[in-house]
Amino acid sequence: MKIAIDLRSLSSGYVSGVENYILNLLDHMLKLDKSNTYILFYNAFQRKALSDFHFVNSQLVNSRYPNKFLNLGLKTGALNFEKLIGEFDVLFMPNPNQFCLKSQARLVVTAHDLSPLVTPEFYDVKRRLWHKFLNYRKIFERADAIAAVSDYTRQDLIRLLGINESKIKTVYPGVNANLFKPDLPESALRLVRNLYGLPGDYMLFLNTLEPRKNLGNLIKAFERLDKDIFLVVAGKPGWKYRGLLKQIKRSAKAHRIKFLGYVQEDHKPALMRMAKFLVYPSFYEGFGFQPLEAGACGRPAVVSSVTSLPEVLGSASLLVNPHDPQSLLAAFNLLLDEPGLAKTLGEKAQAKARTYAWEKTARETLALITGR
Secondary structure, eight states, rough: EEEEOOOGGGTTSSOOOHHHHHHHHHHHHHHHHHHSSSEEEOSSOOOOOOOOGGOEEEEEEEEEHHHHHHHHHHHHHOOOOHHHOOOOOOEEEOOOOOOOOOOOEEEEEEEEOOOOHHHHSSSSHHHHHHHHHHHHHHHHHHHHEESSSSSSHHHHHHHHHOOOOGGGGEEEOOOOOOTTOOOOHHHHHHHHEEEEHHSSEEEEEOOOSSSSGGGGHHHHHTTOOSSOOOEEEOBBBSSSOOOHHHHHHOOTTTGEEEEOOOOOOOHHHHHHHHHSEEEEESSOSSSSSHHHHHHHHHHEEEESTTTTHHHHHHHGEEEEOOOOOOHHHHOOOOOOOHHHHHHHHHHHHHHHHHHHHHHHHHHHHHHHHHOO
16 A cells, blocks of 8 residues: 655754654654555655655655645645646545545545634634635545544544544554653753753743644743742744733733743753743643643653543643633642642642653554544
8 A cells, every 4th residue: 555644844954743743643643553564745946854764665746846836836736746746545634734636546644633624713813814815624624534642532523524533543542751751860950951051940931932732821820829830931933922922021920031042952951850840831732742742751741631631631731721821829838739649640740741652642543544
């Protein structure tokens, strides 16, 4: 079987949730499957360094269209995937994107979340127009099989778009246990502390800067906290982020807030391990990698009690009301006043993280792709 995989979502150059998913899934799937052949498609003027995926049964195919032209061509049918990459049996899109198939090739799509439909107010005009242009309903109705990253996302597909539930399977992503682990060498911790100029004791927010991630209420809660601890904020700017940067700058505790910007993937484990705990107060998440990754490093997390997060984390985290800064504040005080609780939650989070394995994700996704 010839399987085409759409890698256009890797073009940003950053590794956030979707990119993390694609890179880890593809790595495990190509190592696992030696019987099928793969066409890995991306679109860029500069050839991308995807040497990790140079397997005997995989081929990289690069088109060099301007993105706007490519998307419009796929939208109107002037272009199609067969024309771009040749014949194939299955197209797998690990993230919804514009597509056009001239054949009856099988289409398999991963659904990460439906936040553009549920919370459009958290997006800027440009992204709202893109989501409308993309047409989620069309993609998921055409799909022969859908991998939902949580039961919550699966139910959103059924409830909001009326997608036939028989073709949706919950396939949880994994945690990279080789990268995120508690026993990091002292040299790795020292390197990251010095590189970013980290303070002494700190709580960590590690996420894209955008309204849905709820950094605003986190800062409000931190301002009320009467403890000798810093807030470290790490993540690339997303959209509608300027107000968040202003809020940090104007905060009464601005001198206790350390903004790092984007942190590369191999520095995240040390950043998490040295934190007292992670704060993940999102209003909406389809899965939630960071609390599990922090757990794999032996650190507890304060996590929103809404959408998929209670399903993914369960009792291995402190659940809070993301709309209420006082709820966040109470969780901070609890973890800082009761180190025994923090230790217990860290151990529970570590055990929970071990239940999410990329090899299992790869096997279940491959079964959906091949229809076996």
